[in-house]
Amino acid sequence: MTFLTKKHISRRAVLRGAGVTLALPFLDSMVPAQTPLSQTAAAPKTRFTGIFVPHGMAPGYWVPKTEDAGFEFPFILQPLEAFRERVVILSGLWSKSAEAPPGATGSDHWVAAAYLCASQPKKTAGADIYDGTTVDQIIAQKIGQETPLPSIQLGIEDPTGNSSNCGEGYSCAYSNSISWQSPTSPLPMQVNPQIVFERLFGDGGTPAERVARRQQDRSILDLVTRSLARFRTDIGPSDRHRLDEYLEDVREIERRLQVAAKASMATPVADVPVGVPESFDEHIKLQFDIQALAFQGDLTRVSTIMYARDLSARVYPVSGTNASFHGASHHAEDPRKIAEYSKINRYHLECLAYYLQKLQSIQEGEGTLLDHSVVLYGSNMGDSNQHLHVDVPHIVAGGASGRLKGGRHLAYPSRTITTGNLLLSVMQLFGVEQGSIGDSTGPLAGLA
Numbered sequence: 001m002t003f004l005t006k007k008h009i010s011r012r013a014v015l016r017g018a019g020v021t022l023a024l025p026f027l028d029s030m031v032p033a034q035t036p037l038s039q040t041a042a043a044p045k046t047r048f049t050g051i052f053v054p055h056g057m058a059p060g061y062w063v064p065k066t067e068d069a070g071f072e073f074p075f076i077l078q079p080l081e082a083f084r085e086r087v088v089i090l091s092g093l094w095s096k097s098a099e100a101p102p103g104a105t106g107s108d109h110w111v112a113a114a115y116l117c118a119s120q121p122k123k124t125a126g127a128d129i130y131d132g133t134t135v136d137q138i139i140a141q142k143i144g145q146e147t148p149l150p151s152i153q154l155g156i157e158d159p160t161g162n163s164s165n166c167g168e169g170y171s172c173a174y175s176n177s178i179s180w181q182s183p184t185s186p187l188p189m190q191v192n193p194q195i196v197f198e199r200l201f202g203d204g205g206t207p208a209e210r211v212a213r214r215q216q217d218r219s220i221l222d223l224v225t226r227s228l229a230r231f232r233t234d235i236g237p238s239d240r241h242r243l244d245e246y247l248e249d250v251r252e253i254e255r256r257l258q259v260a261a262k263a264s265m266a267t268p269v270a271d272v273p274v275g276v277p278e279s280f281d282e283h284i285k286l287q288f289d290i291q292a293l294a295f296q297g298d299l300t301r302v303s304t305i306m307y308a309r310d311l312s313a314r315v316y317p318v319s320g321t322n323a324s325f326h327g328a329s330h331h332a333e334d335p336r337k338i339a340e341y342s343k344i345n346r347y348h349l350e351c352l353a354y355y356l357q358k359l360q361s362i363q364e365g366e367g368t369l370l371d372h373s374v375v376l377y378g379s380n381m382g383d384s385n386q387h388l389h390v391d392v393p394h395i396v397a398g399g400a401s402g403r404l405k406g407g408r409h410l411a412y413p414s415r416t417i418t419t420g421n422l423l424l425s426v427m428q429l430f431g432v433e434q435g436s437i438g439d440s441t442g443p444l445a446g447l448a
Contacts, residue, residue, distance in 0.1 A: 022201060022228075023148070023297030025246040026364045027239040044365045044372040045143060046401045046430060047295045050136050050304040051352065052115050052178045054312065055329040056381035057393045058342035063091045064409040071409045076345045079353040083397060085406045086356070086370055088447065090394040092412035095419050096439050098380040098389045108387045109310040110170035112178050113186065115380050116304070118420030118438025121174045125166075129173045132438055134180045135423045137187075139430045140302040151302035152294060153179045154196060154287045155189030156280060157309050167311075175311075179304045189306050192276050193286045194257050200290070200299050201250070242363065246296060253289055256282070281318050281351075288355040295369055296362050307348060319347030329384040352377055356397055373398035374429055378419075390415045394422060396447065400429045403448060410446050417444065 010030065026044065062076040071089075073081045080087050097114040111121055119132030136151060144150030159176040166172040177186035190196050228247075232240055256277075277283040284307065291303045308314055313324040321328070321343045328344055331337035352375075359370035378394035381387065391414055398404060420440030425447045427434055 022250070023299050025242060025296045025362075026298070027235060027242060029235045029239050044367065044401060045146075045298075045301055046403075047301045047369070047373045048136060048139050048303070048426075048430065049291060049355075049373065049375045050116050050134075050178065051307065051375065051377040052112055052304070053307040053348055053377070053379050054109075054112065054310045054381070054384075055326060056379050056384040056388075057345045058331070058338045059383045060338065061342040062345065062393055063391075063411075064089055067409045067411055069407055076342055076349055077395075079346065079350040080356070080395070080397070083353065083356050083360070083370075083406075086360075086397055086399060087406050088396045088404070089409040090396065090412070090422065090444075090447075091391065091409065092414050093392050093394055093417055093419050093422060094415050095380045095382075095389040095392040097419070108168075108381075108389075110166055110168055110174050111380060112176075112306070112310055113174040113180060114438075115178050115378065115419075116423065117180060118418060118423055118440060119183075120439075121170065123169050125169050125171050129171050129186070130183050131174065131180055131186075132183050134178065134304075135427055135437065136179055136302050136304050137181050138427060138432060138434065138437070142430055142432050143301050147298055147300050149200070149294075149300040151179070151187075151304070152196065152199075152291070152300050153177065153187045153189045154291065154303065154305040155191045156283055156287070156305075156307060157312060157314070158191050158276075159189075159309060175309050178306055189304070193253075193283070193290055194276075196287070196290050197253060197257060200294050200297075246293075249289070249293055249296075253286065253293065256286055280314065280316055284351050285354055288351070288358060292355070292358045292362065292369065295359070295373070296364070307351075316344055316347050319343045331385050333385065352395075352397075359398075367399065367401075370397070371399040372401050374400045374404065374426060376422075376426060392419065394419070396422075396426070400448075403429050408446075410444075422447070 057076055062074055064071040064074060077089065097118045097120045098108070098111045101120055113121055113131045116134035116136055117132030122128070122130040140150040159172065166175050173186045177189050179187040179189070181187055232243070235243065277286060287305060291305070294300050294303070308325060311326050313326055315322055315324050321340050323340055323344070325344060328337065328341040331341050356370060356375065359373055360368050362369040364372055375397040376394070377397070379392060381389055382391040382393070396404065399406070418439045418441070420438040421442060421444040423437050424434070424440040424442070425444040427437065428443060429448060
């Protein structure tokens, strides 16, 4: 498709106001007249999101029975059926890096860090931590230097109450972050959406100015009104419509953050961070919305999110059960308890479906943000009742800008193919030609 426009606006164009910088979504006006989109700097770039959920999934409820194109989505995965053509289900993978090395004890619940690097962490509770550079950071090194933020790291559970030793002689660093900039440098997962939002849109303002703005209930959009009015005169009707939708998303997130902040301040517990919603459902949807907004404005192209930390006792009432996450995962092979646990897993997939729908609803160039994304969702366990790291669930969603074909279930022989091979293939989708990562032995057959 070729776009005809009177004016050419830079993809890096922003709106500035008092203490804020507002990035813009992709607009047709960013394509030079009579130029194919693929040949311009505005050509959509592929984004990456890595999502970690501990404790595996209920056995018997998530693996499709067939590999044919019309495979049936099992109970846990049914929320993804609407995205069939943008989803690849991977079964049979081996999270070998989450197992204790030969002759050693421990691991299991203390190695979330291994999820995106497929490398066994050094067993230590001291400062001499060592694991591996994670795939999100390797991708960020390739594509993250073109955006204001190379990557963002989001979480839901606050780890600040932990000691340095999280169990079995392993540092809490291994369970607090899935994103490692280097083998010795884990990146903190930010749980407060307010802080994430201000990091994305509050560039140039002081903390005092941002506090004052919140107290006055002033919107970031109110601070760029003058430059926004001028900018609207330079774009066409379709771009104005797209810009209005983007700005409405910004304002809606601000509104939700204000509600969360007021609720937090009214809570008698003194250490609740301002801006953190009380319910998991609102919290994770807000984090996902901010991720999508950051992608839409090209503020970053790489993100990670942790649903929960290992051993989480969180309860998800929306799932239809009041069983705690970790407690339910130890189902003692009782069919009724397995069925109960599957409800939590399914709810987690409903949250993923919310994110995929958000990405799919945002038009970008000749496709959508989902078409131009790779979303990796998975765990470091299979059947957590026995702490098994074989047959570990993984899902890859998105189109990778035409490099990833969905609508497939890829089943691999148990205890044969490691998750390192999957990570190696994911990197290749971003043009990262690296010989290996962690315990990989080669690209994963069939993914790309």
